[in-house]
Amino acid sequence: MIFENINVLSRKSDLAVIQAHEFGRVLLSKYPSININFKTKSTSGDKDLQTPLSEMPNEGVFTDDLRDDLIKKNCDIIIHSWKDLPLDVGSETEIAITLNRADERDLLFIKKNNIDKIKNERSIFILSSSPRRKYNLENFITDFLPFQIQKVHFQNIRGNILTRFKKFIESDSDGFVVAKAAIDRLLNADLKLFPEIKKTLLPKINKCYWNVVPLSVNPSSPGQGALAIEIRSNDNNLKKILLELNNKEDYENIILERGELQKYGGGCHQKIGVSFQSTHFGKIKSSKGETDKGIPFQERIIYKNSNDISSQQISLNEIFPENLSDYSFFKRNVIESCKKELTALRNKCIWISRQSALPLNQEIHSSNVIWVSGLETWKKLAERGIWVNGTSDGLGEDSDLNIETLTTNQWIKLTHLDAPPSKIRHVIATYQLEENEISLNIANKKYFYWMSSSAFKYVIDRHPNIRDKIHFCGPGNTYKEIKNILADDSKNLFIELSYNDWKNKILQAID
Numbered sequence: 001m002i003f004e005n006i007n008v009l010s011r012k013s014d015l016a017v018i019q020a021h022e023f024g025r026v027l028l029s030k031y032p033s034i035n036i037n038f039k040t041k042s043t044s045g046d047k048d049l050q051t052p053l054s055e056m057p058n059e060g061v062f063t064d065d066l067r068d069d070l071i072k073k074n075c076d077i078i079i080h081s082w083k084d085l086p087l088d089v090g091s092e093t094e095i096a097i098t099l100n101r102a103d104e105r106d107l108l109f110i111k112k113n114n115i116d117k118i119k120n121e122r123s124i125f126i127l128s129s130s131p132r133r134k135y136n137l138e139n140f141i142t143d144f145l146p147f148q149i150q151k152v153h154f155q156n157i158r159g160n161i162l163t164r165f166k167k168f169i170e171s172d173s174d175g176f177v178v179a180k181a182a183i184d185r186l187l188n189a190d191l192k193l194f195p196e197i198k199k200t201l202l203p204k205i206n207k208c209y210w211n212v213v214p215l216s217v218n219p220s221s222p223g224q225g226a227l228a229i230e231i232r233s234n235d236n237n238l239k240k241i242l243l244e245l246n247n248k249e250d251y252e253n254i255i256l257e258r259g260e261l262q263k264y265g266g267g268c269h270q271k272i273g274v275s276f277q278s279t280h281f282g283k284i285k286s287s288k289g290e291t292d293k294g295i296p297f298q299e300r301i302i303y304k305n306s307n308d309i310s311s312q313q314i315s316l317n318e319i320f321p322e323n324l325s326d327y328s329f330f331k332r333n334v335i336e337s338c339k340k341e342l343t344a345l346r347n348k349c350i351w352i353s354r355q356s357a358l359p360l361n362q363e364i365h366s367s368n369v370i371w372v373s374g375l376e377t378w379k380k381l382a383e384r385g386i387w388v389n390g391t392s393d394g395l396g397e398d399s400d401l402n403i404e405t406l407t408t409n410q411w412i413k414l415t416h417l418d419a420p421p422s423k424i425r426h427v428i429a430t431y432q433l434e435e436n437e438i439s440l441n442i443a444n445k446k447y448f449y450w451m452s453s454s455a456f457k458y459v460i461d462r463h464p465n466i467r468d469k470i471h472f473c474g475p476g477n478t479y480k481e482i483k484n485i486l487a488d489d490s491k492n493l494f495i496e497l498s499y500n501d502w503k504n505k506i507l508q509a510i511d
Contacts, residue, residue: 003034003076003237003238003241004033004034004035005034005035005036005037006027006034006035006036006037006076006077006238007037007039007074007075007076007077008020008023008024008036008037008038008039008075008076008077008078008079009039009040009041009066009069009070009074009075009077009078009079010038010039010040010041010066010078010079010080011040011041011042011043011066012040012041012042013160013161014160014161014162014186014189014194014197015160015161015162015182015185015186016040016079016081017038017040017193017194018185018186018189018190018193018194019079019081019185019227020038020079021038021190021193022099022185022227023077023079023099023227023229024036024038026099026245027245030244030245031241039074039075041065041066041069042065043063043064043065043066063078063080063084063085063086063089066078066080066230067089067090067093067230070093070230070231070232071092071093071232073232076231076232076235076238077229077230077231077238077242078229078230078231079227079228079229079230080095080227080228080229080230081223081224081226081227081228082095082098082222082223082224082226082227082228082254083179083220083221083222083223083224083226085223085228087258087261087262089230091233092232092233093230093231093232093233094230094231094233095228095229095230096229096230096231096238096239096242096243096246097229097242097243097245097246097247097251098226098227098228098229098246098247098250098251098254099226099227099229099245099247099250100247100250101225101226101247101250101253101254102180102181102184102185102225102226103180103181103184103212103225103402104180104181104215104220104224104225104275104277105180105212105213105214105215105218105220106133106137106177106178106179106180106212106213106218106220107177107178107179107180107183107210107211107212107213108126108137108141108175108176108177108210108211108213109168109175109176109177109178109205109208109209109210110124110145110174110175110208110209110210111169111174111175111207111208112207112208112209113207114174115147115209117174118147118149118174119147119148122148122149122150122151123149123150123151123152123153124141124145124149124151124152124153124174124175125153125154125155125172125173125174125175126141126152126153126154126155126173126174126175126176126177127154127155127156127157127164127167127168127171127173127175127176127177128154128155128156128157128176128177129156129157129158130177130221131269131270131271132221132270132271132272132273132289133154133177133218134154134271135271135288135289135290136213136217136218136219136273136288136289137152137177137213137218138152138154139217140213140217140218141175143379143382144211144217144375144378144379144382144388145382145387146381146382146383146384146385146386146387146388147385155173157176161178161182161183161186162186162197162200162201164176164178165178165201165204166204168204169204169207176208177213179220179221179224179225180212180225180402181224181225183201183205183405183406184402184405186198186201187201187202187405187406188405205406209387210389210406211387211388211389211390212389212390212403214375214390214391214393215275215277215284215286215393216286216300216375216393216394217288217375218273218288219273219274219275219286219287219288219289220257220273220274220275221273222254222257222258222260222261222274223254223257223258224275226250226254229242229245249278250278253276253277253278253283254276256276256283256285256303257274257275257276260272260274260285260287261274264289264291264292265292270289270292271289271290272287272288272289272290273286273287273288273289274286274287274288274289275287276303279395279399279475280475281302281475281495282302282303282304282305282306283302283303283304284300284301284302284303284497285299285300285301285302285303286299286300287299287300300497300501301497301501302495302496302497307494307495309447309470309494309505309506309509312509313509314446314447314506314509314510315510316506316510317444318444318445318446318447319445319446319447319448319449319506320440320442320445320447320448320449321449321499324499326440327451327455328436329435329436329438329454329455329458329459330433330434330435330436330454330455330458331433331434331436332356332416332431332432332433332434333431333432333433333434334359334430334431335417335429335430335431335432338359338428338429338430339359339362341428342358342359342362342363342364342414342428342430343362343363343365345364345365345368345412346365346367346368347367347368347409348368348369348409348410348411348412349368349369349371349403349407349409349410349411349412350364350368350369350370350371350411350412350413350414351371351372351373351397351411351412351413351414351424352370352371352372352373352377352381352414353372353373353377353413353414353415353419354373354377355376355377355380355381355384356431357414357415357416357430357431358381358386358414358430359430359431360384364386366387368409369389369403369406369407369409370386370387370388370389371388371389371390371391371392371401371403372388372390372391372392373391373392373394373396373397373476374391374392374393374394374498375391375393375394377391378391389403390403392476394474394475394476394497394498395474395475395476396474396475396476396477396478396479396480397413397422397423397424397476397477398422398423398476398477398480399476410426411424411426412424412426412427412428413426413427413428414427414428414430415427415428415429415430416429416430416431416432416433416454417429417431417432417433418432418433418454419454420453420477420481422477433454435458438459438462438463442459442463442466443463443465443466445466445469446469446470447469447470447472447506448466448469448470448471448472449471449472449473449496449499449502449503450471450472450473450478450482451473451474451478451499452478453477453478453480453481453482453485456471456473456478456481456482456485457481457485460485467486467489467492468489468492469492470492470494471486471492471493471494472493472494472495472496472502473493473495473496474495474496474497474498475495475497479493479495
């Protein structure tokens with residue numbers, strides 16, 4: 001049965017209406033003859049803008065009032081943000097589907113005009129009412145911003161996204177944290193329906209430095225970035241239609257995230273973040289927080305990893321590298337001629353594969369966006385006073401960087417002279433590899449972790465007998481290149497998220 005009319009309800013905020021129309025476009029792309037009536041309603045969470053969300057007595061402050069209208073048949077569908085939903089929605093309604101999920105990560109904005117004050121006072125004031133963000137971001141702010149901060153102060157803020165951003169810009173506060181999906185949706189809003197949003201929001205964003213906070217240090221609120229489509233449980237005809245629109249993978253990830261939160265009791269008062277990401281090698285689970293008993297936890301793993309080596313019998317003398325100091329195949333010599341080209345760069349997105357790819361004391365103009373391969377590179381560059389906008393979190397440049405709403409700058413990669421081609425075609429060679437002599441007896445090793453395909457190629461050319469040994473590496477370009485080199489022997493190649501993850505599993509196997 002195809003419905004002639006469907007009544008879709010959402011909250012009244014601009015973002016909620018944008019999300020409802022996003023659902024409408026997806027529905028009409030499959031069923032163009034349906035007439036959609038969009039309705040809005042204020043909830044108790046919209047009306048009370050003083051009480052911090054974590055102190056409100058009811059988890060469903062943004063959803064329960066809408067659900068009452070659904071149960072009373074005043075509407076057929078509600079469009080929610082998944083993260084607003086309580087863990088138990090009751091038996092009369094259900095979340096039928098989710099659409100393609102938007103970005104799970106948070107954005108941190110810092111006012112450009114406040115940088116000198118932050119540096120002088122060595123303290124920073126951040127607007128956020130989320131216990132999760134406060135817990136996760138304190139160490140991130142002190143370790144990954146390019147100035148010394150001794151004290152992070154969090155201040156509560158309420159209101160819809162545009163209201164909060166306006167309050168932030170007009171306040172004395174230095175920073176503001178918000179879901180990236182919300183900013184993306186506002187900036188991508190249909191100009192015919194919302195002609196003023198982009199004009200209003202972009203000037204405020206341009207007054208700020210920004211970075212996309214990686215999930216490895218700041219897992220999201222369960223379901224962040226995803227839309228929940230709620231219907232009456234007995235509305236089987238509508239459910240059948242909607243299932244054609246469901247993103248099963250995203251739906252499964254959100255259910256996993258909510259299941260993790262439920263282990264700790266659930267609710268927006270929790271200092272808990274959990275994210276599941278689908279990748280070409282399986283799901284990554286990132287979780288971080290503190291239980292009600294004050295016990296901290298943090299985990300970033302390949303979920304249900306079928307390549308677990310902790311159950312194997314391994315000797316320490318069979319692994320390489322046993323210590324990172326053993327992994328020294330090259331000297332990296334700066335190509336001096338690159339410095340003038342780097343100094344001249346303007347309005348580019350610059351991908352930095354490792355900290356040595358940006359020569360010491362090299363100036364980079366502030367109009368450029370800086371993106372790095374992993375957290376260690378981010379931290380080292382921050383220590384050099386460089387503002388980093390984000391990281392691929394160890395997943396490689398082929399991962400979805402998803403920053404098109406924030407910048408359309410051309411991408412440029414800084415790497416070594418003989419680096420293999422990759423997704424980013426425009427390259428500036430900033431250093432050249434000079435081979436070191438291999439002093440260790442690598443031929444007798446059985447388990448290897450590789451941090452670059454250049455090192456792998458260098459070693460295997462000299463010790464071809466290790467081709468059929470067990471090899472591990474990260475999931476980005478290194479994996480792709482080593483897989484090409486091994487060809488038929490690539491069945492012995494496995495992914496681990498980092499050297500430390502691999503080493504810890506090795507030690508478990510030895511124990």
